[in-house]
Amino acid sequence: MSGADVFSMTPEKVHEAVEVLFGIEAEIDTLTGGLRTETDSAATTFAAANCAIGDALTTASDFWCVQRVLGFTGLVGNLGEYLAVCAEQAVEIDDFTAHDFATLADLDRYPGRAAENASARPDW
Amino acid sequence: MSDMHWKDLKETDFSALKTLADRWGTYINDMTAQAEIITEDVVKKRLSVENFESETADDVRHQADLLADSLQDDLHEYAMVKIKATLEDTHDELIECQAQLLELIDVVTGEYRFEGGSSDPYVVVSDGHRERIAALDVSDALAERTGISGFNLNDDAGRREAKVALLETAEAIAAEFTEVLKAIMTRAHHADDDAASILKSIVDSPAEQPPPLGATYDDLLDDYEAADAERNAVLLQELASGDSEATATGVNDWWNSLSDDERVGLIEAHPELVGGLDGIPSATRDGVNQDLLANEITATGDRIAEIQARLDQMLADGSNSSNAEEYRDLQLELGELQTQHDNATSLQAALAAGSESGEPLLLIDFDTSSDGNAVVSVGDPDTAHHTAVYVPGTTSDLGNVGGLVGDASTLQADAERFGIEGEQTAVVMWLDYDAPDNAVPVMQDGPLYPEAWRDEQAIDARPGLNSFLEGMDAAHGGESHTTLVGHSYGTVVTGATAAEYQIAADQIIDVASPGLTVETADELSVGGDDVWSTRAEGDVIELAVDTGAMGADPTSSEFGGNVFDAEAVGDSGTGIHSGYLADGNENAARLTMAEIITGQRG
Numbered sequence: 001m002s003g004a005d006v007f008s009m010t011p012e013k014v015h016e017a018v019e020v021l022f023g024i025e026a027e028i029d030t031l032t033g034g035l036r037t038e039t040d041s042a043a044t045t046f047a048a049a050n051c052a053i054g055d056a057l058t059t060a061s062d063f064w065c066v067q068r069v070l071g072f073t074g075l076v077g078n079l080g081e082y083l084a085v086c087a088e089q090a091v092e093i094d095d096f097t098a099h100d101f102a103t104l105a106d107l108d109r110y111p112g113r114a115a116e117n118a119s120a121r122p123d124w
Numbered sequence: 125m126s127d128m129h130w131k132d133l134k135e136t137d138f139s140a141l142k143t144l145a146d147r148w149g150t151y152i153n154d155m156t157a158q159a160e161i162i163t164e165d166v167v168k169k170r171l172s173v174e175n176f177e178s179e180t181a182d183d184v185r186h187q188a189d190l191l192a193d194s195l196q197d198d199l200h201e202y203a204m205v206k207i208k209a210t211l212e213d214t215h216d217e218l219i220e221c222q223a224q225l226l227e228l229i230d231v232v233t234g235e236y237r238f239e240g241g242s243s244d245p246y247v248v249v250s251d252g253h254r255e256r257i258a259a260l261d262v263s264d265a266l267a268e269r270t271g272i273s274g275f276n277l278n279d280d281a282g283r284r285e286a287k288v289a290l291l292e293t294a295e296a297i298a299a300e301f302t303e304v305l306k307a308i309m310t311r312a313h314h315a316d317d318d319a320a321s322i323l324k325s326i327v328d329s330p331a332e333q334p335p336p337l338g339a340t341y342d343d344l345l346d347d348y349e350a351a352d353a354e355r356n357a358v359l360l361q362e363l364a365s366g367d368s369e370a371t372a373t374g375v376n377d378w379w380n381s382l383s384d385d386e387r388v389g390l391i392e393a394h395p396e397l398v399g400g401l402d403g404i405p406s407a408t409r410d411g412v413n414q415d416l417l418a419n420e421i422t423a424t425g426d427r428i429a430e431i432q433a434r435l436d437q438m439l440a441d442g443s444n445s446s447n448a449e450e451y452r453d454l455q456l457e458l459g460e461l462q463t464q465h466d467n468a469t470s471l472q473a474a475l476a477a478g479s480e481s482g483e484p485l486l487l488i489d490f491d492t493s494s495d496g497n498a499v500v501s502v503g504d505p506d507t508a509h510h511t512a513v514y515v516p517g518t519t520s521d522l523g524n525v526g527g528l529v530g531d532a533s534t535l536q537a538d539a540e541r542f543g544i545e546g547e548q549t550a551v552v553m554w555l556d557y558d559a560p561d562n563a564v565p566v567m568q569d570g571p572l573y574p575e576a577w578r579d580e581q582a583i584d585a586r587p588g589l590n591s592f593l594e595g596m597d598a599a600h601g602g603e604s605h606t607t608l609v610g611h612s613y614g615t616v617v618t619g620a621t622a623a624e625y626q627i628a629a630d631q632i633i634d635v636a637s638p639g640l641t642v643e644t645a646d647e648l649s650v651g652g653d654d655v656w657s658t659r660a661e662g663d664v665i666e667l668a669v670d671t672g673a674m675g676a677d678p679t680s681s682e683f684g685g686n687v688f689d690a691e692a693v694g695d696s697g698t699g700i701h702s703g704y705l706a707d708g709n710e711n712a713a714r715l716t717m718a719e720i721i722t723g724q725r726g
Contacts, residue, residue, distance in 0.1 A: 006177050006178060007177070007178040007180075008176070008177045008178070009175070009176050009177075009178070009181070010174075010175040010176065013170045013171070013175035013176065014170070014171065014175070014176055016170045017166045017170040017171050020161065020165055020166050020170065021162075021166060024158050024161060024162065027158060028155065028158055031151060031154050031155060031158075032151075035147065035148070035151045038144065038147055039144060039147075039148075042140050042141070042143075042144045045136075045137075045140060046136070046140075046141075049128065049132040049135075049136040050126070050127040050128050050129060050132050050242065051126060051128050051132065051136070051316050052125060052126040052127070052128075052316045052317055052319070052320035053141075053214060053316055053319045053320050053323065055320070056319065056320035056321075056323035056324045057323060059323060059324050059326070059327060060202075060206070060207055060323040060324070060326045063202075063326050063327050063330070064202055064203060064207065064326070067330070068198055068202065068330070068333075071333045072191070072194070072195055072198070072333065074336075075191055075333060075334060075336055076162075076191060078336045078337055078338075079184065079187055079188060079191065079337060082184065082337045082338075083171075083184060086176075086180060086184070092178055092179055092180045093180050094339065095338065095339040096337055096338045096339070097338065
């Protein structure tokens with residue numbers, strides 16, 4: 001646990017952490033998208049065979065691939081954006097919104113994560 | 125509700141369920157790798173205290189750890205247990221139903237046909253079969269069952285009666301096939317409905333996810349952490365009660381995904397659940413169980429003294445007559461507590477006696493009620509190069525647990541003595557089943573056959589032994605070299621388990637076995653080449669072997685396993701039966717067993 005008055009940062013390392021987190025967010029999207037396609041395909045097959053597991057698989061797939069994983073990747077993205085603002089501001093940050101990322105972060109550092117997308121993210 | 129028709133069961137490719145389960149398995153591994161990147165690459169490296177130090181940095185690291193933990197918990201609870209395991213179980217069940225249906229179809233084809241919908245399938249005599257019956261052109265089996273030889277087929281009346289009788293028999297057979305078909309379809313519908321129920325339950329009360337960083341983070345964090353601790357406690361209870369679909373490997377994955385604080389919290393809140401759960405590391409279970417055992421001895425001792433004082437008082441003031449019901453209840457409670465207390469002290473004494481080689485004794489599981497059960501390891505099976513799991517036989521209980529642990533200690537010391545230098549061996553004494561109390565018939569309103577003559581207790585022991593082996597393998601990182609050793613009825617347990625499950629063991633040794641419930645060694649999941657059997661000449665178990673009640677003689681050449689010699693140590697059949705690991709006995713079989721256990725044979 002850091003002391004109350006301590007603040008030190010190597011901005012480059014924090015930027016790297018942000019890149020890793022955004023990479024994880026993208027990788028999980030890709031992994032989950034592929035899984036969802038295959039699960040839904042199997043669900044359709046079993047539903048056509050009058051198996052109850054068909055519809056149930058769709059329910060489970062929707063829950064996991066949409067609700068649960070999107071919740072998680074949203075939090076990873078939120079952490080990355082928070083860190084990106086930390087790296088630029090280099091001060092303690094108590095409050096944070098997606099708008100802060102859009103206006104304060106070094107957006108050139110994160111190609112593909114356009115400000116308009118970030119600001120469209122709900123303010124948690 | 126499952127609306128699966130028999131045609132659906134016949135034609136659907138259920139291997140797609142296994143393929144999908146494997147796909148989820150790959151996905152879980154890939155996602156776990158992402159969680160590890162967060163903890164290893166982000167938190168420990170790039171955001172280390174050297175690179176980022178402040179209160180904000182502490183929050184960020186904490187949040188990153190929470191996210192990784194949350195993802196791993198989710199992967200275990202939802203992806204692994206509720207989805208992947210359900211797909212696997214359903215696949216196994218439906219494939220079996222499909223095989224039974226195809227077998228039935230094969231039997232009935234040409235003579236009978238299936239009718240009805242998904243909920244009321246039935247079998248009828250086919251048109252072709254009716255025509256053949258009308259022409260008296262039927263199979264020998266149908267003719268014999270109808271008793272066709274009793275009809276005079278040389279006149280019209282006799283032939284008419286024969287046709288009617290044949291048709292009635294054919295319809296009776298169709299009714300029997302209907303029962304079989306209904307049983308198959310009911311089983312398939314249950315499997316389908318159970319799977320659907322588990323999969324749909326995934327949306328019930330989903331666990332909280334960590335709060336996002338921002339103004340309200342600190343306020344929300346406490347609530348989240350309290351909910352997370354509760355979630356772990358609920359999961360633990362489900363795992364311990366068997367309500368969860370998770371296997372012992374899943375338990376190990378889940379336990380490893382918890383933080384140290386979470387593990388300590390669960391141990392403090394629910395030690396009895398942690399101590400008994402296969403898949404949790406042996407050293408952890410030992411610490412928990414040793415405390416539980418000591419507490420139980422104290423608690424039962426205190427309660428015994430309390431009850432005894434009350435009984436003495438009631439006897440002295442005569443209230444044992446006026447309050448006869450209370451007096452009787454207290455006597456019953458005292459009896460049960462005394463058994464429990466005696467079992468617990470017997471187990472504690474066995475643990476205190478230590479091992480022959482000096483290796484520590486680990487109390488991996490125990491239950492002091494009734495005859496009592498215990499799983500005690502000489503050495504740590506999670507870290508040893510080689511592990512043997514020794515299953516004792518008839519009359520084994522906590523009353524003689526000292527001798528049983530002594531047997532395991534002898535096997536372990538032999539393995540250390542004759543094993544490869546620098547390699548450790550652990551030997552687990554596994555008595556987590558209700559071993560038969562007797563092997564000799566007694567007279568009680570006619571002959572009463574002893575428990576050891578039946579395989580029920582071995583059958584009941586199978587899931588527990590399989591789960592223990594799987595948990596031990598998982599706690600060893602899936603790389604343990606394990607030998608399952610049985611003695612006497614313990615070999616019936618090991619055989620029945622290896623015949624039913626793909627056990628997490630590399631080889632089996634059976635000593636003085638009445639049979640392993642199979643006819644050939646190849647029926648055991650370790651494979652015939654890795655089954656090793658021995659029996660000394662004059663061992664009383666020969667009488668049981670000769671009955672064939674527990675399967676073929678494992679020392680016979682027809683059985684197909686490996687056989688090794690044992691000397692007869694003892695002055696009677698029963699003495700020889702108990703003499704294989706006797707003190708001071710340098711039986712050649714002990715050297716062979718040590719070499720097998722330490723991987724020097726085969």
